[in-house]
Amino acid sequence: MKRFKPRIKIGPTSVTILFFVLSLAVIPRLLPDNYWQSIFSITGVYVMLALGLNIVAGFTGLLDLSYIAFFGIGGYTFAFLCSDHFGIHLPFLLALPICALTAMVSGFLLGLTSIRLKGDYLAIVTLAFAQIFKLLLLNLDAPINITGGVNGIYAFDQVTLLFINIVTPENYSVLIWTCALLVFLVSFRLKASRIGRGWNAIREDELAANAIGINTTRMKLYSFATGAMIAGFSGAVFVSFQDSVFPNNFDFQQLVIVYCMVIIGGLGNIYGVIAGAVVLSILPEILREYGGLRMMIYGVALVSIMALRPQGLFSAIPGFTKLVKRPDKDETGELRASTDLYYSQDKDETDVKRYTKQAIPLLEIQNLTLNFGGLTAVDKLDFCLHKNEILSIIGPNGAGKSTLFNIISGIYQSDQGKVIYKDLDISAYKPHRVAKAGIARTFQNLRLFNELSVIDNIKISRFCRTKAFFFSAIFNLNLNKTEEKETHETAKKILKMFGRRLTGYRYDQKVSQLSYANRRRVEIARAMATGPEILLLDEPSAGMNPQETGEITEFIKELRDRFGYTILVIEHKLNLVKAVSDRVIVMDHGEKICEGSYDDVAKNPMVIEAYLGKKGKSGNQTNS
Amino acid sequence: MEDIFGQLSQQAINGITIGGVYALIAIGYTMVYGVLSMLNFAHGELYMIGGFTGWWVLQIFSINHVPVMNAALLISLMIVLSMAVSALLGLAIERIAYRPLRKAPRMNLLLSSLGVSIFIQNFILYFQGAKVKVFHISHLIPEGIRTFHVGGVVISFMRIIVILACFFLMVILTLIIKKTNIGKSIRATAQDIEAAAFMGIDTDKIIVIVFLIGSALGGAAGILVSLLFTQVDYYVGFQAGLKGFTAAVLGGIGSIPGAMAGGLLLGICEAMAVTFFPSAYKDVVAFAILIAVLIFRPQGLMGERIREKV
Numbered sequence: 001m002k003r004f005k006p007r008i009k010i011g012p013t014s015v016t017i018l019f020f021v022l023s024l025a026v027i028p029r030l031l032p033d034n035y036w037q038s039i040f041s042i043t044g045v046y047v048m049l050a051l052g053l054n055i056v057a058g059f060t061g062l063l064d065l066s067y068i069a070f071f072g073i074g075g076y077t078f079a080f081l082c083s084d085h086f087g088i089h090l091p092f093l094l095a096l097p098i099c100a101l102t103a104m105v106s107g108f109l110l111g112l113t114s115i116r117l118k119g120d121y122l123a124i125v126t127l128a129f130a131q132i133f134k135l136l137l138l139n140l141d142a143p144i145n146i147t148g149g150v151n152g153i154y155a156f157d158q159v160t161l162l163f164i165n166i167v168t169p170e171n172y173s174v175l176i177w178t179c180a181l182l183v184f185l186v187s188f189r190l191k192a193s194r195i196g197r198g199w200n201a202i203r204e205d206e207l208a209a210n211a212i213g214i215n216t217t218r219m220k221l222y223s224f225a226t227g228a229m230i231a232g233f234s235g236a237v238f239v240s241f242q243d244s245v246f247p248n249n250f251d252f253q254q255l256v257i258v259y260c261m262v263i264i265g266g267l268g269n270i271y272g273v274i275a276g277a278v279v280l281s282i283l284p285e286i287l288r289e290y291g292g293l294r295m296m297i298y299g300v301a302l303v304s305i306m307a308l309r310p311q312g313l314f315s316a317i318p319g320f321t322k323l324v325k326r327p328d329k330d331e332t333g334e335l336r337a338s339t340d341l342y343y344s345q346d347k348d349e350t351d352v353k354r355y356t357k358q359a360i361p362l363l364e365i366q367n368l369t370l371n372f373g374g375l376t377a378v379d380k381l382d383f384c385l386h387k388n389e390i391l392s393i394i395g396p397n398g399a400g401k402s403t404l405f406n407i408i409s410g411i412y413q414s415d416q417g418k419v420i421y422k423d424l425d426i427s428a429y430k431p432h433r434v435a436k437a438g439i440a441r442t443f444q445n446l447r448l449f450n451e452l453s454v455i456d457n458i459k460i461s462r463f464c465r466t467k468a469f470f471f472s473a474i475f476n477l478n479l480n481k482t483e484e485k486e487t488h489e490t491a492k493k494i495l496k497m498f499g500r501r502l503t504g505y506r507y508d509q510k511v512s513q514l515s516y517a518n519r520r521r522v523e524i525a526r527a528m529a530t531g532p533e534i535l536l537l538d539e540p541s542a543g544m545n546p547q548e549t550g551e552i553t554e555f556i557k558e559l560r561d562r563f564g565y566t567i568l569v570i571e572h573k574l575n576l577v578k579a580v581s582d583r584v585i586v587m588d589h590g591e592k593i594c595e596g597s598y599d600d601v602a603k604n605p606m607v608i609e610a611y612l613g614k615k616g617k618s619g620n621q622t623n624s
Numbered sequence: 625m626e627d628i629f630g631q632l633s634q635q636a637i638n639g640i641t642i643g644g645v646y647a648l649i650a651i652g653y654t655m656v657y658g659v660l661s662m663l664n665f666a667h668g669e670l671y672m673i674g675g676f677t678g679w680w681v682l683q684i685f686s687i688n689h690v691p692v693m694n695a696a697l698l699i700s701l702m703i704v705l706s707m708a709v710s711a712l713l714g715l716a717i718e719r720i721a722y723r724p725l726r727k728a729p730r731m732n733l734l735l736s737s738l739g740v741s742i743f744i745q746n747f748i749l750y751f752q753g754a755k756v757k758v759f760h761i762s763h764l765i766p767e768g769i770r771t772f773h774v775g776g777v778v779i780s781f782m783r784i785i786v787i788l789a790c791f792f793l794m795v796i797l798t799l800i801i802k803k804t805n806i807g808k809s810i811r812a813t814a815q816d817i818e819a820a821a822f823m824g825i826d827t828d829k830i831i832v833i834v835f836l837i838g839s840a841l842g843g844a845a846g847i848l849v850s851l852l853f854t855q856v857d858y859y860v861g862f863q864a865g866l867k868g869f870t871a872a873v874l875g876g877i878g879s880i881p882g883a884m885a886g887g888l889l890l891g892i893c894e895a896m897a898v899t900f901f902p903s904a905y906k907d908v909v910a911f912a913i914l915i916a917v918l919i920f921r922p923q924g925l926m927g928e929r930i931r932e933k934v
Contacts, residue, residue, distance in 0.1 A: 057731075061731055113919055117919075120662065120663035120730070120734060121918055121922065123734055124663065124869055124873070124914070124918075125915055125918055127866065128870075128911035128914050131866065131907065131911060132908050132912075135907060135908055136908075138904075139904045256738070256742050259735070259738070263735060292750050293750065295742055295749075296742075296747055296750060299739045299742035299746060300743055301739070302735055302742065303721045303736050303740055306733075306735050306736040306739065307724045310728060310729075
């Protein structure tokens, strides 16, 4: 399928670039007076600040309330380095990166202490940090004068760039908007990279992100530090422009203003955030007579946007968001059948290699035990999964099947016992290391990244198999290019395995638009994309109708027969279990009560008792 | 040496007073967190509104700073009305800002509550100004009993009222939670909101009641502190909110006895810190405690560790 691509697309990107060109070359010359010139410069600072916050709060979903403190750290560092205050006079181009780095390191250190905390706690700790920071700014003028207290620090060195003195407001707006353009490019590149996808995954579902191989703690820390760095950078530029720095530049109100910009623009939406920053910087100047109402309006805006349009105001403009509807016609121009059920799977019969169970143990569970308080969820479990085997685990609800999966995948730590994968003891591994080692799982209750597209859901899984880091991603080096290509192709290849259900226009659909059965398929595809050897499938057919169940049964078999996966599957539908399993393990009350072929297991009296209850007893005991 | 001892006991009294107030604020946080698992950023503003309501009542019922009615009656009226106004405001906030977001991502709820907080603060700033409002209570308390001297420690009459009121409210709350049907429903809802709904508890009603109680206590805390320090301004809620939250975390968020203990402990720690550090850094002590607790014992003193459901 080839699509014609025009060389210049009219979309948000080109509009934004045009906007930056205008901001740099045209607008500074048109502005009537110095007053508007400085408003325009401040707007540029806000654009940078908002873009930085967008990385932390928008991409990664961390409610960072200390963001403004990093702005301050950048600003004060600049004041220390480029003024008579300490008598240090560094050139602007040297001071700028130092300020950004100082803020980044502070962000990193604060992150180290608090990033493990969940949402609300993180918000409060960062808020407390911002308060401490401001208290220090106000009080560190005695006994030694470090921050200048309430009066701040003023009169900085004149900025000289490439032998040009930056003096006039016009010079400054060009300087500031160049910096803003830089920040825009960085956040644009990051968003499109594996790093950006990793952050998005954390925002959508942290546990699922961890389970497909993303070291969530570390990625959150990076996000925090990146945001802090951009804030520090903007801080340095800002105080240089203001030629002074005060504690009041960095108070809570400023933070709320920047949050409003990001939220009005739409969390995570780069173009929207730029628009939000511009609007909220210019509008208050036009409406100056209502200045007293400004913060009140911001408060109302926060509440009403969260209630009515959490995706931001700018998401309605075409091109800002991708919402792909199912087209009426397919690629050949023919009308589509009313349902996708009739698409047959593309079978490639030239592929002759078939896999069958081998006698090589791949995953060994030894004496595994986990207690929840008084309840023993998994009790001295022992079993072995062989290479290319399909092993089913059945048992009544509450038997400990999903708990077993959670232990294997590293979400729970067992109290006793070991999980050995190919001579490697993975019992103490965190989920992302288990995924990287080669064991991928699906979740019983579906934990997809609902607000992301189908293909992005799959691409995220390639995170643990790719390496491109910040530098490579920002400058789009060869490593990043090849990996991106590989990621895209692998994602497509895996989605194609499901026939045409998840291909074509579906690539760009949000997962939340899909049917339940299709979501189950995406969840399996996502697990496959991590490049595992073992797949742990937790009730893959839950919520599917008989026809779909039949199809998924075939597919599970194909996964092993054609693609050579080793599969451990939890399932309640016994016809599926019967059709796919080499062996079956029956669990009840955390214990293995029976193991063997499906037919043996089905005849076992203990299994019948576990499912139907003991003869002669009133009621059954299947639910525990 | 004796001087240090005297100072410490004086600070202990101060600590208990302010700690009781922190406890009242913390209860609001902890109860809301219990049923909704959300952090109510706007809670501090209810405290501020409590203080302002008290001031308005005092303005209405006094002419040239002389109260037009019995002093004891006036003080009670101030406290009761503060609680009522804060409680109603809490209800309105729940209805407008939180209920529509019950199923939304957590961050949206937090941002919404941040918005409420900003709005209330700036509403008061706009209509009441930034100037500190002073409580002229000299006519409320008879000359002879304004201060008491107990072994070198000075205790003001207001301080005693504050301590008594805090403990009275806490006892009442404990009785409600422990003995009444509503208390039982609140505890059930806090433990598992879905299961509680299945058992026939109207959880929406319980959430409303929780907001009612928490906000009323926040308002009470606001008026009590304002009476103690005889002033209130639009910005007090922010700091008080942070302190109350610290107390709630210290005690173990979700636990009401924890919030009470956490409040007292925080108050005493802060008061003691003032003896050793410059008072400008008093808040740093509280926040350092908060950060330390969250890092080393996030379940707090009395909370339980919760395993995330998968």
